[in-house]
Amino acid sequence: MRLEVDLYSGRPxxxADVGADVADELLRRVAALQPAPSSSASSDRLGYRGLRATAFAAPGAPAEVFVSDGTVTVREAGGEERRLADPDRALERWLIGAAAGDLGAAEAAAVKDDLGR
Amino acid sequence: MFRITVDVYSGRPxxxxxxxxxDxxxxxxxxLSANRSLATAEPPAEGGLGLRGFQLEIMDDELARRYDLAGSLYIPAGAATAEFTERLTSLAMSGNALAVPGFEEQTTFDEGLRDYLLGQLERSSSGTVQEGSDKQEPATADAVCYYDFYAFNPGFWNDNSTTLWNNNCYNYASNWRTNTFAQPGRGCGNVWKAITAAEVTRAALCDGMHRRYxxxxxxxxxxxxxxxxIAPGPAFIDYHWYRYHQxxxxGHKPGGTAARNVDNSNQTITNPETADRGPYTIFAGYFYGCDSQRRRIR
Incomplete structure (x- = not known):
């Protein structure tokens, strides 16, 4: 699984490439989430915006899972999207913790700093 | 400036x-603006072999706004578009073919290809193009210099996923879509070495920007x-650009996200020095971009 930290404006x-164990656990946790309220906020801003997981190896897996500020947006391979609630940003905290070893220390710290607010 | 991609080959680029x-x-x-039905947003799925059409890419949002056109348009070949595509074929002959790495000798646009394309196009009776004066946007003066500003046109950057994802704040500030996530200094061969106000400034000046005044x-x-x-860190280190509008x-474009004219507090940005910029706490100064600078960025 490929994990992108949607973080910067100027820099790319x-x-990180994340192992199949983390990918499988992410999909398992996403499957247990409830639909998000329709009023969930946009993540567009300067600074940390969220975690984007793509390139899942599992058959039938979504094309993209974007975890951001209490909302998880799942885009299926066919293009349809659904938004799920991530109460207390628990999935986001777990994912950055699970992938921290694959990311740079500064990037992981920047995300954890945002999650701590 | 715009680019024409002749959609004609199958194996070669x-x-x-x-x-x-x-002019x-x-x-x-x-x-094209007066005959919008000539264009489609995307190439047809059923392309076939041989000449299929022409992809037009407008490189700056002001030009797209002035003629109320999308940044990327496709003109399918056929009787209905024959006059216009014939014009594009002639126009392509006068332009500069871009090299495709590894295929430099194979991607030229020469008389042989032109004649082939003209042979493929069905002719129709010629029409008259109405000429009119182009309205110039007003320039405004500071103490010494003149600079130019244009209407906010976020759709140019946001409506196409390729454009959205592959152009960043430096592209937006330069008003030049490269689809390369352009980096200050890369175009002049001396990309930034560190993210500090001095070093990103050096790199942008190297691309051809000037300091204000x-x-x-x-x-x-x-x-x-x-x-x-500049976002100075220690954990979060990056740079960011804004562009002044009519x-x-x-306006600004945070990385691969949508262009907008509001700050992190969702307030319209009337002063980038005081806007809510999140972690970008250092204001590094004002600059002028220019035509040669934007053409140079990569």
Whole structure:
């Protein structure tokens, strides 16, 4: 699985290859989430915006999972999207923790700093 | 400037021709704007072998806005578009073919290809293109210099996913879509070495920007007024650019996200020095972009 930290404006975002164990656990956790309220906020801003997971190896897996500020957007291979709730940003915290070893220390720290607010 | 990709080959890369003659560009876009049914947003799925059509890419959002056209358009070959595609074929002959790495000798646009394309196109009776004066956007003066500003046109950057994802704040500030996530200094061969105000400034000046009040002549229009800010870290280190727009506000494009004119507090940006910039806490100064600078960025 490819994990992009949607972080920078000028520089390219950091990207890491994450193991299948993390990918499988992410999909398992996403499957347990409930739909998000329709009023969930946009993540567009300067600074950390979210974690984008793509290139899942599992058959039937989504094309993209974007975890951001309490909302998880799942885009299926066919293009359809659904938005799920991530209460207390628990999935986001777990994912950055699980992938921290694959990311640069500075990038992981920047995300954890945002999650700590 | 715009680019024409002749959608003709199957195995070889299609020829891509850069058109920089302003009179030809205006005339062509005016004709297209008046005959919108000629264009489609995407190439048809059922392309076939041989000449299929022409992809037009407009390189700056002001030009697209002026003629109310999308940044990327496709003109399918056929009887209904014969007159216009014949014009594009002739125009392509006058432009500069861009080299495709590894295929330099195979992607030229020469008389042989032109004659082939003209032979493929069905002729129709010629029409008259109405010529009119192009309205110039007003320039405004500071103490010494003139710079140029244009209407906010976020759709140019946001409506196509390739454009959205592959162009960043430096592309937006330069008003030049490269689809390369352009980096200051890369175009001049000396990309930034560290993200500090001094080093990103050096790299942008190397690309051809000027510090504010270091004037550009009229021949360098559009001379955009832009602003550079820095996120100094320690954890979050990056740079970011804004561009001034008609209406007295600033636009920007955070990385691969949508272009907008609001800050992190969702307030219209009237002053980049005081806007909510999140971690970009250092204001590094104002600069002028210019035509040669934007053409140089990579």
């Amino acid at each position: 975002n950091p990207v | 299609n020829p891509v021709i850069e058109i920089s003659n302003d 030809e560009i205006r005339s062509t876009l005016r004709q 270091d004037c550009f002549p009229d021949t360098e229009k559009p001379r955009n007024l832009v602003a550079l800010v 209406g007295g506000f600033w």
